[in-house]
Amino acid sequence: METEVIEKIVSIEKPHLEAPPDWQPVIMGILCNWCSYAGSDLTGTSRIQYPPNIRIIRIPCSSRVDPWFIIKSLQTTADGVLVSGCHPGDCHYISGNYYARRRFLVTKKLLNFVGYHEDRVQFSWVSAAEGQKFANVVAKVTEDIKKLGPLRLYKKENS
């Protein structure tokens, strides 16, 4: 990532506020029940450490994710969103993640179009056996969001 671009975004998103020194990002993790949630479970049972910034919601399938969930998260508390589901071909409901994939692309492009940095919303495929990958993904997303700083764009006043 180009540091210049990030600095510009930071200066617009928080014109009068610097990030507090002890600031930690809040990341909304939307995980599918059958793969990614089980994968995160495996991360825990394998005692692999990952950043505690992620707040996990369990959903039945990645195609349950309405773009509205992502927008709502960004508008309220979250500084970033991670949506994760089964690998293509591994969906418990045969084809749910293929439908989800199309929606994710359009959501990501539209958010980028109205001025969100593309790292604010990220997607991943994590299977139930990929405990290490889940830890790596969360670490990467947390690092990306930390670089971008707190999200203060279009936030609800009381959140």
Place this chain on the structure above:
Amino acid sequence: MDYTKQIKEIAGKLFSEEKIDVFIGYRNSGFDENQVPVLIHHYQDVDQLVFTEKSVFNLTNYLKYEHTRNKRVGLVVKGCDSRALNLMLTENQVKRENLYIVGIACEGVVDEAGQKAQNCLECVMPDSVVFDEMLGTPSGKREYQVNADIRELDGKELTERLTYFEEVFENCIRCNACRHSCPLCYCDKCCIDQETSTLYHGANTTSSAFHALMTWSLHLAGRCVDCRNCEKACPSHLPLHLLHKQNEKVVYENFQEHQAGMIEGDRGAFYKYSMSDPDDFIM
């Protein structure tokens, strides 16, 4: 483009044969040069009907309300309107046997300034795709081109787009006219309404406008037919087409050149999938 005489004849014939209960068309507003939609219930009112290049509104919007539900309806549709109607038929919002559709081979309507409207310049399907009777000579499908505003904004930097859209969302007054004027927004309860009440600190702020417009446009992604009823209804004159056009561009470029409502029985781009859909943005 003046089909006033033919439409009067058709509507009169339909009423005298008792084929329809309501006819939806356009009449002169009486205040200015513009036209407004009109619902005709009796044979003697048929003389009000007109159709010229000032007939800008999408009449399929009136099919989603109570006063036309379960009635036999005749209506006039242009190319873009017929695509919306096609989607409404596919999504089981109206019954085909209740409709008598007068299709128009459209030559483009005018905007407020009297010039040819921007969406007509970029129109991909000027002829009605679903009709019982066609007026004019069809000119066929045209090639898709990316909207000029989208091309301009895409060339700009992220921060410039951010400041541009901040102003757009700031000017929204959350009147929901865009939603009510859209023929494809027919849900009885809408998820963006939870932000309406002032009790919840949500009404009429930039934040709630962002939430409402983004959710609205993403729920219309792959379905919007670019009739621009929303933009004509917007009291703040927001460039709402930008959000829809951006989605349309992404859908067209990535999902096998999908265009909404072109083929009968074809649902939106998000009701189907392909193994070769782009995957490189996913970790």
